Amino acid sequence: MTTGREAPPKARPRSPGRGVPLALLVPALVGLAFLLVPLLALLLRAPWRSLPEQLASPEVWQALRLSLFCATAATALSLVVGVPLAWLLARTDFPGRGLVRALVTLPLVLPPVVGGVALLLALGRNGVVGQWLDAWFGVTLPFTTAGVVLAETFVAMPFLVISVEGTLRAADPRFEEAAATLGASRFTAFRRVTLPLIAPGIAAGAVLAWARALGEFGATITFAGNFPGRTQTMPLAVYLALQNDPAAAIALSLVLLAVSIAVLAGLRDHWMRTV
Amino acid sequence: MPKIPETLPGPAGAVPGPAPEGLDARLVVDRGTFRLDVALTAAPGDVVALLGPNGAGKTTALRALAGLAPLTAGHLRLDGAELHRTPPESRPVGVVFQDYLLFPHLTALDNVAFGPRCRGAGKAEARARAAAWLDRMGLAEHAGTRPRHLSGGQAQRVALARALATHPRLLLLDEPLAALDARTRLEVRAQLRRHLAAFEAVAVLVTHDPLDAMVLADRLVVVERGRIVQEGTPSDIARHPRTGYIAQLVGLNLYRGQADGHTVRLDAGPAVSTTEDLSGPAFVAFPPGAVTLYRDRPTGSSARNLWRCAVAGLETHGDQIRAELTGELSLAADLTTVAAAELDLRPGAPVWAAVKATQTHAYPA
Numbered sequence: 001m002t003t004g005r006e007a008p009p010k011a012r013p014r015s016p017g018r019g020v021p022l023a024l025l026v027p028a029l030v031g032l033a034f035l036l037v038p039l040l041a042l043l044l045r046a047p048w049r050s051l052p053e054q055l056a057s058p059e060v061w062q063a064l065r066l067s068l069f070c071a072t073a074a075t076a077l078s079l080v081v082g083v084p085l086a087w088l089l090a091r092t093d094f095p096g097r098g099l100v101r102a103l104v105t106l107p108l109v110l111p112p113v114v115g116g117v118a119l120l121l122a123l124g125r126n127g128v129v130g131q132w133l134d135a136w137f138g139v140t141l142p143f144t145t146a147g148v149v150l151a152e153t154f155v156a157m158p159f160l161v162i163s164v165e166g167t168l169r170a171a172d173p174r175f176e177e178a179a180a181t182l183g184a185s186r187f188t189a190f191r192r193v194t195l196p197l198i199a200p201g202i203a204a205g206a207v208l209a210w211a212r213a214l215g216e217f218g219a220t221i222t223f224a225g226n227f228p229g230r231t232q233t234m235p236l237a238v239y240l241a242l243q244n245d246p247a248a249a250i251a252l253s254l255v256l257l258a259v260s261i262a263v264l265a266g267l268r269d270h271w272m273r274t275v
Numbered sequence: 276m277p278k279i280p281e282t283l284p285g286p287a288g289a290v291p292g293p294a295p296e297g298l299d300a301r302l303v304v305d306r307g308t309f310r311l312d313v314a315l316t317a318a319p320g321d322v323v324a325l326l327g328p329n330g331a332g333k334t335t336a337l338r339a340l341a342g343l344a345p346l347t348a349g350h351l352r353l354d355g356a357e358l359h360r361t362p363p364e365s366r367p368v369g370v371v372f373q374d375y376l377l378f379p380h381l382t383a384l385d386n387v388a389f390g391p392r393c394r395g396a397g398k399a400e401a402r403a404r405a406a407a408w409l410d411r412m413g414l415a416e417h418a419g420t421r422p423r424h425l426s427g428g429q430a431q432r433v434a435l436a437r438a439l440a441t442h443p444r445l446l447l448l449d450e451p452l453a454a455l456d457a458r459t460r461l462e463v464r465a466q467l468r469r470h471l472a473a474f475e476a477v478a479v480l481v482t483h484d485p486l487d488a489m490v491l492a493d494r495l496v497v498v499e500r501g502r503i504v505q506e507g508t509p510s511d512i513a514r515h516p517r518t519g520y521i522a523q524l525v526g527l528n529l530y531r532g533q534a535d536g537h538t539v540r541l542d543a544g545p546a547v548s549t550t551e552d553l554s555g556p557a558f559v560a561f562p563p564g565a566v567t568l569y570r571d572r573p574t575g576s577s578a579r580n581l582w583r584c585a586v587a588g589l590e591t592h593g594d595q596i597r598a599e600l601t602g603e604l605s606l607a608a609d610l611t612t613v614a615a616a617e618l619d620l621r622p623g624a625p626v627w628a629a630v631k632a633t634q635t636h637a638y639p640a
Contacts, residue, residue, distance in 0.1 A: 177343050178376040180363040183393035183441060192389070196380040 039257065046254055047247040054251035062229050063237040064255060070145065070233060071213035074152035075160075078209050082160040083202060087190065089161070090168035091176075101165075108158045115154050116222025123150065123223075147224035148231050152213035159212050160205040167201025168194070207267055211260065297321070298445060298477045301349035302339045304332075311335050311501040312349075317477045317494070319354075319444075324492030325481045332501040333481040334373075337447050340479065341370050353444050353477075364393070366445075369438030373450040375430050377422035383409060383433045384418040390441035408436040412470075428459045428466075435470060446471075448480035452487050464490055465639045489513070489529055490558065490638075513607065528606045529560045539637050545603050547630075548579040549637040557637050563597060565634035566608035569627040570618055580630040582606075586622050589615070596620075600628055 047054065054060070088094075089101055107115055123130040123141045133139040141147045175197065179189035195202075217235040224231040226240065234256050241249035297318040304311040311332040317323050325333045338344035340351065342363035351359040358366055369390075377386050387405035388398075396404065409418050412432040422430055431451065438446060451467060452460050468491055471478050482488050488495050489509035496506040505512055513527055532541035534557035540546045547559045573581070584602035591597075596615045598608045608628060610618075620626065 172376075174372065174376055175378060177341075177363070178370070178372060178378075179389070179393075180343070181341050181366075181368060181370040182390035182437065183364050184389070185364055185393075188393060193378055197378075 042250065042253055042257065046250050050247060051251055051254075054248055055255070057248075059228060059237070060248075060252060060255065063232055063234050063252070066145070066148070066229070066232065067214055067234040068259075070148045070152055071156075071210050071216075073149045074156055074213040075206050075210040077149065077153045078157040078160045079202070079206060082157045082205075082209075083164055083195075086161045086164035086168055087194075090165045091173065104161050105158050107155055108162070112155050112216065112218030112220075113222050116151060116219035119147075119151060119154060119219065119223040123147075142223055143225040143227065143231060145224075145230055148220050148233060151219040151223040152216045155216050155219050156209040156213040160202075160209040163205030163208060164198065164202055167198045167205075170201075171197050204267075207263060211263060214256070214259065295352075296354050298479070299350075299352040300340065302336050302351070303346060303348040304335050304339050304344055305347040306335065309501060311339070313496070313498060313501070313503050315340075315479070315496065317479070319476050320474075321494060322471045322474075322478045322480065322492045323494050323496055324488035325479065325496050325498055326483065326485065326488045327498035328483060331498045333483075333498055334449055336498070337370075337449050337479065337481050340445065341368050341447055342366050367441075367443050368445045368447060369441055369443030371431075371434045371438045371446070371448040371451055374454050375422075375434035377425075377430055377433055377437070379422050382419050382421055383414060383425065383429075386422065386433055387437045387440050390437060394441055404440060405436070408440050409433070412436050426459070427455045428463045431455065431463055432466070435467070439470075439474070444476045446474060446476065446478040448478065450482055451480060451491075452482070452484065461638050467491060485527060486560065489527065489560075527560045527562055528566075529558060530604075531556070531558055533557065534637060534639075537632070541604070543604065545582060547635060547637075548632040549635045550632050551637040553637055553639060555639065557639055559635055559637045561630050561635045563607040563609040565630050566606060567629045568598070568608055568610060568614075568618055568620070569629065572627050573629060579632050580635070582628050584626050584628050586620050586624045586626055588622060589620060598626075600626065604628070 085104065089097065089104070094100075120127060120142060122128050123133070125131065125134055125140055125142065130141065133141070141150060171194065175193050176186070176189045179193045180186070184192065214233075215235055216233070217239065220231070220233060221236055226232050226236050228237075232240070234252060238249050238252045238256070241252060297316070299316050301314045302311060309332065313325075313332070313336055315323065315336075325336060327333050335344055339346055342358070342361060346359050349359070350357070353367065377383075378389065381389065384402060384405050387408050388401040391401035391404050392398065406415070406418060409415055412435065414429060414432055414436070417425060417429055417433075420429075422433070425433060431454070435448075435451075452464055455463055464487060471480075471491055480488075480491060482491075492509065494506065495509055495512050497504050497512065509529065513529065530539075530541045530543060530547070532539045532543075532547070534540075534549075534551075534553035534555060536554070537549055537552055538546050539549055539553070539557050539559045541559070549559060572583075582603040584600035584604065584606070586598055587601045587605075588599040589596055590599075591612070594612060595609050596612055598610065598615070598620060600606050600608060606628060610620075618624075618626065
């Protein structure tokens, strides 16, 4: 051949759909099944026929209302003190900042029951701080609804702080400098520039904290006890019901599952998309 | 406490007059192994360009003036007031940042109103002032636009309006044209020049682009490795570079004149043919390297711009020689030492200088 126009060797279809190695696929599917089967079981064994009756009981709604209220209050409390704390960690330099950050994240890894015990020792009637609250203001926190909120805040706030701090670190601090050159004090710059810029991160952190607070069990039952109508949140009600009325426990669990799925859907719709 | 008599006998110069207007600063900033030490003075209405290579300390100087970087030593006085301990939010200083830093969550109007709001104006008043500034910048119809929907040139003007809306006594611009593409740059540079010319207080801009510096500023301060190596008017510096860096940096012949089509009639005498089609006041610039020199009037040359000159001076920069020419047009020409020897250039020698129209660059003044 002398044409010199030989067709270039066809690029061999070098396995465009390269197979997923079994060594990865099998554990992955096992993991997925492990996450989904219990939820499926919940749906399969749900007493669908008696469900309306179960859900009609005032105890369920009492527990749900209390759960939603306490989780929301804990989230609000976390926002009020957690966002400034995140700002402090992200934007200022003080000695021991690394240690402070480690302490802030400690409740993330601490068993919640231990958190509850610690709260009792601090804020209990004879606690380090609690005795003064009692003596000076007549305020007792353990075994009250306020106690539930505090226990949930203790466990949930680190989620918010970590999330907001990460967003703050990713946000360009020069916007705050630009605000300063326009006459904004550091607080004004934070309020009018930084806060709107990191709003998606704050919202994501708030949802994480809210979900964590909603499911809180260990710290709540340790610090606030299990009094229906006052401190008995949904997780506590589920646990108690499981002892004597498994059908009721399943019904309560379904309600919590529905709330969780609704939150997840709302999360996707609102900012998962834009992030 | 003994009272000091109001009228002290003494030289008239000792009587304190009104506070000196403008900027009087010596900025010393230590940053690890780098030390910035520059002295800057400027009168109201001056536009000073800090020119220098990357890492020379220009932006650090700007940040120090704005209060965003603390001074290690030195002083900073603006209209007689000591500012070096004043936090940035209390300084009468406006900054146009390199990438503008417009607040992405606010409209153009609210970006400009931000400063007046922070300085105590009510919401309605701040917005009215902002609207007036946007109008002045020709941006009235973009008042409700978010920064990400503005073009580069528009964003630059919003940033300028935002900085000016607080009525600063010192306006700082950090690489004001660096974020723009070449076409927008020409247009925005001309607009910026007009706005800076109208600005009544001190303006300091930082740039690494000699053309920007020469067009926008009355005075150049060249900074290298944290020190001022030369300062003066653009033409001063272009004609008498003291370091190889400046010679390269401001390697431009720059003239002002009246454009009519492809010709710019210079205030200084002859006309220059250009490729750009303009009318009205215009600048023409060409680098000294674009100039070709001849001993005798060239016959075959296609260059339309041909001037009869005489050598006024010669300076060596590395293997280049810069010839200062006077005559029909004063200009600088760069040539190799070999070419200079062949032409037998020496002070006073007559010479023809030619520049192709394609090597010139004309733009509105």
